[in-house]
Amino acid sequence: MKLTVGVKSAAEARYFLxxxxxxxxxxxxxxxNNRLPRENLSAPEGAGEIIDxxxxxxxxxxxxxxxIVPEKLYRPALKILAGLKERGLFGIILRDPAFLSWLRxxxxxxxxTLSTLALCFNRSALEFFARLGVNRLVLPMQMTPExxxxxxxxxxGIETEVFCQRLYYGVNVDSLCFLPCxxxxxxxxxxFPDFTCLLPFRSAxxxxxxxxxxxxxxVNAFYDFYKGGAGYVKIARWPNTDRQADLFHKVRYLVxxxxxxxxRKLFLHEGLKIDSKPLQYxxxxxxRPLRA
Amino acid sequence: xxxxxxxxxxxxxxxxxxxxxxxxxxxxFCQNRLPGPGVLKELRLRGLKISLATSLLTDExxxxxxxxxxxxxxxxxxxxxxxxxxxxxxxxxxxxxxxLSIGRLLATELSLTERAWTRRFVKEHGFVSAEADEPDLARxxxxxxxxxxxxxxxxxxKAVTTYCPxxxxxxxxxxxxxxxxxxxxxxxxxxQPLLLVEKAYLTPGASARPPAGAWxxxxxxxxI
Numbered sequence: 001m002k003l004t005v006g007v008k009s010a011a012e013a014r015y016f017l018x019x020x021x022x023x024x025x026x027x028x029x030x031x032x033n034n035r036l037p038r039e040n041l042s043a044p045e046g047a048g049e050i051i052d053x054x055x056x057x058x059x060x061x062x063x064x065x066x067x068i069v070p071e072k073l074y075r076p077a078l079k080i081l082a083g084l085k086e087r088g089l090f091g092i093i094l095r096d097p098a099f100l101s102w103l104r105x106x107x108x109x110x111x112x113t114l115s116t117l118a119l120c121f122n123r124s125a126l127e128f129f130a131r132l133g134v135n136r137l138v139l140p141m142q143m144t145p146e147x148x149x150x151x152x153x154x155x156x157g158i159e160t161e162v163f164c165q166r167l168y169y170g171v172n173v174d175s176l177c178f179l180p181c182x183x184x185x186x187x188x189x190x191x192f193p194d195f196t197c198l199l200p201f202r203s204a205x206x207x208x209x210x211x212x213x214x215x216x217x218x219v220n221a222f223y224d225f226y227k228g229g230a231g232y233v234k235i236a237r238w239p240n241t242d243r244q245a246d247l248f249h250k251v252r253y254l255v256x257x258x259x260x261x262x263x264r265k266l267f268l269h270e271g272l273k274i275d276s277k278p279l280q281y282x283x284x285x286x287x288r289p290l291r292a
Numbered sequence: 293x294x295x296x297x298x299x300x301x302x303x304x305x306x307x308x309x310x311x312x313x314x315x316x317x318x319x320x321f322c323q324n325r326l327p328g329p330g331v332l333k334e335l336r337l338r339g340l341k342i343s344l345a346t347s348l349l350t351d352e353x354x355x356x357x358x359x360x361x362x363x364x365x366x367x368x369x370x371x372x373x374x375x376x377x378x379x380x381x382x383x384x385x386x387x388x389x390x391x392l393s394i395g396r397l398l399a400t401e402l403s404l405t406e407r408a409w410t411r412r413f414v415k416e417h418g419f420v421s422a423e424a425d426e427p428d429l430a431r432x433x434x435x436x437x438x439x440x441x442x443x444x445x446x447x448x449x450k451a452v453t454t455y456c457p458x459x460x461x462x463x464x465x466x467x468x469x470x471x472x473x474x475x476x477x478x479x480x481x482x483x484q485p486l487l488l489v490e491k492a493y494l495t496p497g498a499s500a501r502p503p504a505g506a507w508x509x510x511x512x513x514x515x516i
Contacts (some may be wrong), residue, residue: 068404097378097401098409119401121454122354124379142454144462147350172493173348176397177451179493192481197451201477201486208477208488211457 001226001255004161005248006064006237008039012290013050015245017057020252023232024054025062025093031077032067033093034117034174036183038287039237044080051088060090066115069099078106085110091135094118095175100132111135113161116234117175123150130156137161138234141170144213145224152228161232162225164251166218166271168236169278171197171210182239182283198279212279219271226258238281241290247281250274294508296343296442301325301468303334308513316510318345320376320395320423321452321492323353324466326360332369343372345423346380347491348397348454352464358383365390374423381417393442394422394433396449403432410436421507425449425499430506443506448498453491 002022007013013024026047027033027040041047051061063084069077077099081092091111094100095118103110114120114129116138126137136159137151144165145152151160163169170177179196192199201208213221225233235251238244257270296314297304309315315335319325323346335342344364346357357380364370365387373384376395384392394402394414399422402410414437422437424430425444433439455462458469475488476496487494489512502509 068401069406070404071406074406096405098405098413101409102406119348119376119378119397121348121377122351122379124354124382125377126379128378128382140454142462147352147462147464150351171455172451172453176400178449179451192479193483196479196482196486199479199481201479203475203477203488205475208475210453210493211455211460213455213460213462 001230001258002232003235003248003252003255004062004232005235006035006244007050008237008241008289009041010046010049010053012241013053015290016248017054017059019248021059021248023060023062024050025064026050027064027237028080031063031065031073031080032069033064034066034115034183035064035237036239039239044084047084047089048087051084055088061088062091062093062113063089064093064115065099066093066095066117068096074099074102078103078108081108081110093138097129097132100134104133113138116140116163119173119175121147123154126150126154126156126158130158134158136232139163139230140173141165141168142173144217144221145228148225148228152225152230159232160230161234162222162230164222164233164254165278166215166222166274167247167250167276167278168281169212169218171212171279195283198283215272215276216268218278219268220264222254222271223258223264223267226255236281238284239287239289240284241288243284245290250276293506296508296510298345298510298512299327299331299335301328301331301471303331304513306338309338309340313341314343314508314510315340316343316345316374318374319490320345320347320374320397322456322470322490323347323349323357324464325468325490326356332364333367336369341371342369343374343391343393344370345374345395347376347395348452349377349379350454350462350464354379354383356464361387375419385417390418391421392417392419394419394437394439396423396425396429396444397452399424399429399433402437403429405436407436411438414439423510427503430503434505440507441503441505442508442510443502444499444510444512445502446497446500447487447489447494447512449492450486450495451493456491457488
């Protein structure tokens with residue numbers, strides 16, 4: 001299983017490559033993707049620098065354009081993508097079927113990863129996106145192995161990428177959650193309402209928290225994804241790079257265990273020992289990138 | 293304007309259907325909530341047109357929805373399907389004369405995708421309307437997809453999960469523990485409570501005023 005890591009700068013790219021990342025991805029300010037502007041590179045040259053750096057290590061680089069793309073951005077986006085492809089960009093991460101269709105009509109060819117934000121929860125949905133030329137699916141974060149056979153065993157030649165849900169999880173379907181969140185607000189109020197999904201609620205049935213599966217389930221899920229043939233695990237960008245790096249090392253440890261042939265019992269034992277706050281991942285206003 | 297009641301899995305009391313022409317059975321927020329046996333027939337016997345709301349679907353959920361729709365069509369008991377999953381569309385192509393409506397979840401995509409592509413997509417799949425509960429969403433759907441708006445009141449959608457908040461699992465079969473149990477969720481830091489209905493969080497009362505020109509009003513029944 002390969003480690004696919006989101007980065008905010010060449011310095012971060014170097015750090016994660018030095019520590020075993022197999023692939024990198026990044027975003028560009030102005031080209032919509034699912035992170036805040038400050039987590040994106042300010043210009044295509046920044047992506048070019050990361051591509052050059054990765055090429056020296058034989059690593060691939062992707063560009064995330066994983067929101068619905070407004071038509072006014074189609075041409076400028078194509079120009080940037082074509083330029084970066086020439087520079088060595090390996091693939092793009094998309095969600096928008098209209099933009100994907102348009103890129104195909106424009107004869108732009110690239111490896112395409114279907115973002116976790118796309119609503120692809122079954123075999124038939126995967127076939128729909130396969131017809132648009134998708135090469136890899138990042139499973140929706142709320143998709144667990146018990147329901148992911150369609151993707152893991154697909155015969156469409158589509159690779160699969162997963163999250164390590166023990167360490168990173170969203171209680172609601174990512175692209176269908178419109179509650180206030182630090183992931184979608186540059187500043188926000190920085191108060192409790194910005195963390196609605198983490199709050200305790202009063203209800204007629206007592207205290208209520210938006211639920212998630214227990215840690216045992218999540219560790220087992222990662223084990224099953226690995227055994228099921230998922231080829232990649234994603235470590236997403238985070239405003240605070242120290243915390244992203246912490247998560248990266250934990251995921252790398254778990255993957256190494258699996259690669260050494262750890263059985264379910266040992267893996268579960270080790271996975272449960274890891275300190276983890278999966279709901280906090282990405283939900284922070286603290287911007288602390290790695291400095292060069 | 294047409295009026296509809298969200299009937300979910302069960303047939304409501306006859307009094308609740310007075311003055312209505314449509315029943316919206318099923319659920320946009322949970323794949324498990326297909327109507328029970330005989331429910332569509334009972335709704336039809338009361339003279340109603342029947343829409344089936346469907347949600348995000350796993351493979352198992354897709355198979356169940358496909359089977360349910362096939363049986364309902366054979367029995368002449370289904371006039372419309374509300375679609376929220378890309379994967380269901382291919383399965384619906386075989387039905388002639390079945391109305392399709394873009395569900396509120398899929399609408400988040402199809403209200404933003406490029407206009408010409410969206411119009412082609414809507415035409416190719418035969419969508420004639422879209423479900424909405426938020427004015428901007430309704431406007432975008434009208435402009436971009438060129439469809440009529442079916443307005444849901446009084447609560448507006450905020451978020452959905454695929455992990456059952458009532459039974460705590462991802463399975464395609466359940467004990468329907470959410471039945472008749474919308475949960476009002478309050479926190480002193482939030483100006484408004486949330487309402488947990490099936491697998492969705494709604495803002496109570498937020499969509500009480502329908503936009504001009506909506507072709508249908510869909511009302512959620514039951515005590516809140």
